[in-house]
Amino acid sequence: MPELAEVEYYRKQWLPAYGQTVIGIYLNAGKRVFRGVDTNALQRDLVGQLFTGSEAHGKQMCFRFGPNIWLGVHLGMTGKMTILSSLESPRKHDHLVLRMGDERQLVFSDPRMFGRILYAYSKREPAWWALRPPSILSAEFTFERMHHFLDRRTKSPIKAVLLMQETFPGIGNWMADEILWRSRILPSKRCGAIGLRARRELYACTRQVCEDAMRVIGTDWGTPPNDWLFNHRWKDGGHCPQTGKSLKRAQVGGRTTCWSPAWQR
Numbered sequence: 001m002p003e004l005a006e007v008e009y010y011r012k013q014w015l016p017a018y019g020q021t022v023i024g025i026y027l028n029a030g031k032r033v034f035r036g037v038d039t040n041a042l043q044r045d046l047v048g049q050l051f052t053g054s055e056a057h058g059k060q061m062c063f064r065f066g067p068n069i070w071l072g073v074h075l076g077m078t079g080k081m082t083i084l085s086s087l088e089s090p091r092k093h094d095h096l097v098l099r100m101g102d103e104r105q106l107v108f109s110d111p112r113m114f115g116r117i118l119y120a121y122s123k124r125e126p127a128w129w130a131l132r133p134p135s136i137l138s139a140e141f142t143f144e145r146m147h148h149f150l151d152r153r154t155k156s157p158i159k160a161v162l163l164m165q166e167t168f169p170g171i172g173n174w175m176a177d178e179i180l181w182r183s184r185i186l187p188s189k190r191c192g193a194i195g196l197r198a199r200r201e202l203y204a205c206t207r208q209v210c211e212d213a214m215r216v217i218g219t220d221w222g223t224p225p226n227d228w229l230f231n232h233r234w235k236d237g238g239h240c241p242q243t244g245k246s247l248k249r250a251q252v253g254g255r256t257t258c259w260s261p262a263w264q265r
Contacts, residue, residue: 002075004058004136004170005213009221010081011056014063017083017100018053022046022065024099031095032113033076042119045069046098051106057132058169070126072118073108079115082107133169136210143203150199154192158202160253161191170210174230177258179209181229181240186264187252233258 002010025046029039049066056062063071073081084090086103096117098106108117120126134140149167150158162168162176171179180187183205185198194202216222224230229247232238238247240260249258 001077001172002059002079003172003175003213004210005217006221007059007061007075007170008056008214008218010075010079011054011061013081013083014051014054014106017102017104017106018051020051020100020102020104022049022051022098023101026090026094026097026099028095033079033095033108033110033115033117035116037117037119041121042071042117045121046071051100057129057135058165059172060129060132062129068121068123070118070120070122070129072116072120072126072128074116074118076110076112076114076116078112079108079110082109133166135169136171136206137214141207143200146203146206147199150191150194154190156191157188157253158185158191158194159187159255159257162206163253163255168206171206173255173257174233175209175213176255177233178229179205181260181264182209184264187257187259229258229260 025043027034027039027043046065046069049069051063051065053064054061059074061073063073065071084105084107086099086105088105090097091109093109093111094107095110096108100106118128146167150161153161159176159180162171162179177187179202183198183202185194185202216224227241229241232241232247236249238258239245240247240263243260243262245260245262247258248261249256251257
């Protein structure tokens with residue numbers, strides 16, 4: 001599933017059409033990505049509107065059209081944002097296509113349809129965008145906030161807690177593994193067993209991994225360097241970049257998890 005940096009990368013794919021007007025819309029109204037959306041209103045309201053802005057937050061993104069239109073996108077497992085030329089026809093899994101005045105087509109595609117489109121016509125932020133937790137890279141994401149959150153989940157493994165979007169928006173499987181590897185904490189360790197010093201290291205590594213991911217992946221989908229866990233975690237037989245010893249893979253908190261037994265405690 002796309003995580004923080006991947007979502008930012010896909011948000012940027014529509015930016016070449018910034019400032020252009022929507023002149024037509026194609027959508028697969030019956031597909032589950034539109035569950036709960038008034039697709040007739042979406043089609044009626046969007047045509048003629050100017051693309052005025054966009055923002056990513058966690059695993060969601062929001063695109064603004066005109067003064068009152070909010071178009072939300074959650075990529076799910078396989079969602080992507082792309083651009084087609086005016087000469088290209090929508091493909092099988094292209095569920096939303098915005099035809100723009102500069103002859104570009106802004107496309108949301110999703111083969112497995114675990115993603116979602118959200119829509120609102122409002123002068124104010126709709127609830128699905130207004131009720132966001134603080135971004136991990138914002139000043140509001142403080143050590144105290146994280147510390148208290150862990151204190152309320154003392155019996156939960158830290159890997160599972162890092163995936164809770166209400167406090168760690170945008171953190172997914174690979175980022176959680178990277179954070180725990182850098183902070184040298186076992187993914188299965190209960191939150192109540194993580195001391196204050198280790199929690200401070202966890203907080204610092206959480207922010208650092210997010211910053212690094214946004215810089216390397218969020219900019220142009222670059223390849224992370226080999227001194228990250230990232231390049232070694234995807235299959236059996238990988239080796240820890242710190243110790244050179246074998247990595248281990250198993251289910252922790254319901255998710256496939258990779259860690260270095262020689263490095264993490």
